[in-house]
Amino acid sequence: MRIERASVEDRKAHKLLAPVVIALLSAFLALSAHAGSTENAKITQDELVRRTQELVDAVAIGNQAPGKMYFAEDAMYLDETGRNMNKAELVANVTPLPKGYSGTIKVAKAESRIYEGTAVFSYDLDETEVVYGQELNARYHGTDTWLWRNGHWQIVAGQMLRYYEDPSAGQIDPTRLDDYVGTYELAPDVTLVVSREDNQLYSKRGDGAKTVLVPEVPGLFFRPGIEGRRLFHRDKNGKVDELIDRRNNEDLIWKRL
Numbered sequence: 001m002r003i004e005r006a007s008v009e010d011r012k013a014h015k016l017l018a019p020v021v022i023a024l025l026s027a028f029l030a031l032s033a034h035a036g037s038t039e040n041a042k043i044t045q046d047e048l049v050r051r052t053q054e055l056v057d058a059v060a061i062g063n064q065a066p067g068k069m070y071f072a073e074d075a076m077y078l079d080e081t082g083r084n085m086n087k088a089e090l091v092a093n094v095t096p097l098p099k100g101y102s103g104t105i106k107v108a109k110a111e112s113r114i115y116e117g118t119a120v121f122s123y124d125l126d127e128t129e130v131v132y133g134q135e136l137n138a139r140y141h142g143t144d145t146w147l148w149r150n151g152h153w154q155i156v157a158g159q160m161l162r163y164y165e166d167p168s169a170g171q172i173d174p175t176r177l178d179d180y181v182g183t184y185e186l187a188p189d190v191t192l193v194v195s196r197e198d199n200q201l202y203s204k205r206g207d208g209a210k211t212v213l214v215p216e217v218p219g220l221f222f223r224p225g226i227e228g229r230r231l232f233h234r235d236k237n238g239k240v241d242e243l244i245d246r247r248n249n250e251d252l253i254w255k256r257l
Helices: 002-040 045-061 065-070 087-092 174-179
Strands: 071-078 084-086 101-115 118-131 134-149 152-162 182-187 190-197 200-205 211-217 220-222 229-234 240-247 250-256
Touching: 045 065, 045 101, 045 118, 045 134, 065 071, 065 087, 065 152, 071 087, 084 087, 182 240
Parallel strands: 071 152
Antiparallel strands: 071 084, 101 118, 118 134, 134 152, 182 190, 182 250, 190 200, 200 211, 211 220, 220 229, 229 240, 240 250
16 A cells, blocks of 8 residues: 555656656757857858858859858849849859850958848959860959848848959051040030150040050050040041040040040
């Protein structure tokens, strides 16, 4: 009888303790989950570099998996050509390079600002592309905003810019340089003077600094480090009558005086 009574008392004690044990276990699991979540919610610049390198490594081979993983469903992305794409459009744009093409892209000059739940990542991309044995190089600058949401770090916004590079200088017949020398007018009292020193042309607007004009092809010049072109237009008699200041396919016409 004492054994039976002890058994009954034990069962009563277990019933009383069970809710306490369950509560303690639940609290422990909750704390563990919170600790794990806090640790996972942290991200480093090295990890951002690794993920970005993974994204650009996928470009040449057309691997869409990293883009699907690292871009949020509501992501917006503006590329170097001005296209504003959502995630679906961005991922669909990742296709293998055509036959005869190959290339590599390297992440460089990384910089970040990392806060709780948000990371802004700024970086350069150095691209080398080989087209049927000919090598092309380009440099880009990207800025991505990463958010910690639903247990994942993902890009919600990104923008890519391309660094301006001067075109290759060409050759021009020095005996034709005097064709371009003169004063050109944009508006009354707004003039630009093209002058020659030895076999080099220069342009000077008003009291501004003199800048060199580098020939690209006959009649077409550029200024080092400045985007755009200077074109010289000839009339029906072959005489230069206008200087066209072309900026991103928008023209300012300077009439020769």
